Amino acid sequence: MSEELLNLTLHVWRQDGPSQPGRFETHPATGISTHMSFLEMLDVVNEDLIEKGKSPIAFDYDCREGICGSCGMVVNGVAHGPQRLTTICQLHMRQFNDGDELWLEPWRASGFPVVKDLVVDRSAFDRIVQAGGYISIRTGSATEANEMPVAKAMADQAMDAAECIGCGACVAACPNASASLFTAAKISHLSLLPQGQAERLDRARNMVAQMDAEGFGGCTNHGECEAACPKGVSLRWIARMNREVVRSAVKSDSGVKTARR
Amino acid sequence: MQRALTLHQTTIGKKLVMALSGLVIVGFVIGHFLGNLNLYRGQEALDAYAHFLQGLTPVLWGTRLLLLLAFGVHITAAFSLWSRNNKARGSRYKKHQDMATDYAARTMYWSGPILLLFVVYHLLHFTILPAHPGEVYRNVVEGFQNPWIAGVYIVGNIALGFHLFHGIFSATQTLGANHPRFNSYRRDAAVAISAAITLGNLSFPISVLAGFVTV
Numbered sequence: 351m352s353e354e355l356l357n358l359t360l361h362v363w364r365q366d367g368p369s370q371p372g373r374f375e376t377h378p379a380t381g382i383s384t385h386m387s388f389l390e391m392l393d394v395v396n397e398d399l400i401e402k403g404k405s406p407i408a409f410d411y412d413c414r415e416g417i418c419g420s421c422g423m424v425v426n427g428v429a430h431g432p433q434r435l436t437t438i439c440q441l442h443m444r445q446f447n448d449g450d451e452l453w454l455e456p457w458r459a460s461g462f463p464v465v466k467d468l469v470v471d472r473s474a475f476d477r478i479v480q481a482g483g484y485i486s487i488r489t490g491s492a493t494e495a496n497e498m499p500v501a502k503a504m505a506d507q508a509m510d511a512a513e514c515i516g517c518g519a520c521v522a523a524c525p526n527a528s529a530s531l532f533t534a535a536k537i538s539h540l541s542l543l544p545q546g547q548a549e550r551l552d553r554a555r556n557m558v559a560q561m562d563a564e565g566f567g568g569c570t571n572h573g574e575c576e577a578a579c580p581k582g583v584s585l586r587w588i589a590r591m592n593r594e595v596v597r598s599a600v601k602s603d604s605g606v607k608t609a610r611r
Numbered sequence: 612m613q614r615a616l617t618l619h620q621t622t623i624g625k626k627l628v629m630a631l632s633g634l635v636i637v638g639f640v641i642g643h644f645l646g647n648l649n650l651y652r653g654q655e656a657l658d659a660y661a662h663f664l665q666g667l668t669p670v671l672w673g674t675r676l677l678l679l680l681a682f683g684v685h686i687t688a689a690f691s692l693w694s695r696n697n698k699a700r701g702s703r704y705k706k707h708q709d710m711a712t713d714y715a716a717r718t719m720y721w722s723g724p725i726l727l728l729f730v731v732y733h734l735l736h737f738t739i740l741p742a743h744p745g746e747v748y749r750n751v752v753e754g755f756q757n758p759w760i761a762g763v764y765i766v767g768n769i770a771l772g773f774h775l776f777h778g779i780f781s782a783t784q785t786l787g788a789n790h791p792r793f794n795s796y797r798r799d800a801a802v803a804i805s806a807a808i809t810l811g812n813l814s815f816p817i818s819v820l821a822g823f824v825t826v
Contacts, residue, residue, distance in 0.1 A: 361705075372702070455704055459701060460698060460700070525696075525712070527696075528699065562622050566699055567692075567696035568625065568695060569622070569626060570716065572711065573711035574711050585789060586791065588784070588789075592626070592785060592786065599624075
């Protein structure tokens with residue numbers, strides 16, 4: 351694949367803080383190599399902004415290997431940009447054409463307040479996990495590897511659900527800004543494994559209560575989340591989450607916890 | 612009861628209410644359509660079928676109450692979810708591109724209110740204020756000979772078709788029926804049921820307008 355240089359126009363969402371109004375700013379991105387990743391392209395634009403004494407565009411990232419779930423933005427109306435099953439850090443500029451105009455927006459959701467520019471506060475996801483996305487284990491030395499047998503089929507399914515990296519693209523893409531796919535993936539991967547059985551009844555109920563308390567919308571089965579998910583997490587986990595919620599409503603003895611934001 | 616009420620306060624509980632009440636209405640719509648096919652057997656058959664239903668007083672009123680309840684909770688839950696979902700986005704995207712959704716799913720908030728207005732009109736037209744009480748066949752045929760009235764029924768049933776398709780597919784997902792092995796059948800079943808009901812229902816006003824069915 352030969353290298354080409356692209357000249358692009360970026361319309362970037364700039365916002366100074368959660369309560370400040372945001373606006374679009376237009377910046378040229380010139381001489382961008384098709385071998386660059388999307389975030390490297392933004393690094394180049396930012397170097398130019400810094401040299402001119404302007405404030406650089408704030409965006410989130412960590413590993414830049416597509417596995418940590420830190421990065422993410424909406425490019426021309428699509429979460430993580432045009433390539434499916436790819437985080438924005440793994441998206442390369444060869445996916446774009448010379449002269450393209452790109453609109454960069456943050457994840458827009460009441461549950462994800464904007465910190466700055468394209469950076470949003472996703473601590474709502476941490477609170478959903480804290481509400482029940484854990485297992486209680488004996489601490490100390492590691493147990494025997496095969497002490498608790500897990501059937502291959504179950505392990506595979508749990509792994510599929512556990513692929514969720516918590517990036518929030520599902521919320522960004524959902525017409526209702528629903529966190530159902532994220533919450534469902536976390537509930538499902540634990541409920542499928544023997545280690546997750548101890549808290550199973552309360553987990554679904556408490557995590558769903560927290561998901562609602564964070565101000566996310568409900569699922570209307572459009573499938574936009576599944577299409578936007580860089581890890582291909584399936585809608586079937588939302589169906590499974592619903593079954594888990596009914597199960598916990600029928601079987602659980604403990605009182606309902608009230609969730610707070 | 613306490614648990615059911617708590618469940619109902621969650622978004623998932625409300626979705627379960629939407630799905631279950633929706634499926635009750637789908638069941639009725641299928642039965643209603645099959646009964647209406649008596650139109651093609653002629654005046655005597657349709658009027659006799661109508662009188663037979665009127666005679667089953669407890670069943671008739673039981674069904675009416677169940678449907679009223681189903682409509683009531685379906686609309687209440689829809690309104691509550693709609694207002695929640697509206698707030699959840701916060702600020703709107705400047706650019707938006709759909710990746711997976713379809714026309715039926717995107718227009719549920721339109722097809723729903725259209726259907727509600729249509730059902731109210733339909734009840735006033737044939738059940739509450741019929742032109743010729745007791746003469747169902749005559750009411751239907753004379754009503755549909757008016758192109759405006761037939762038009763209302765055609766629009767109403769097209770909205771029904773889209774609402775049914777997304778409703779059936781979505782309700783099964785909400786109720787937890789999603790498995791890779793069966794998902795293509797789920798979609799096929801939603802298409803088949805909604806298409807059969809819509810095309811069948813559309814055939815009534817069209818047959819009258821075309822002169823195939825006359826008084």
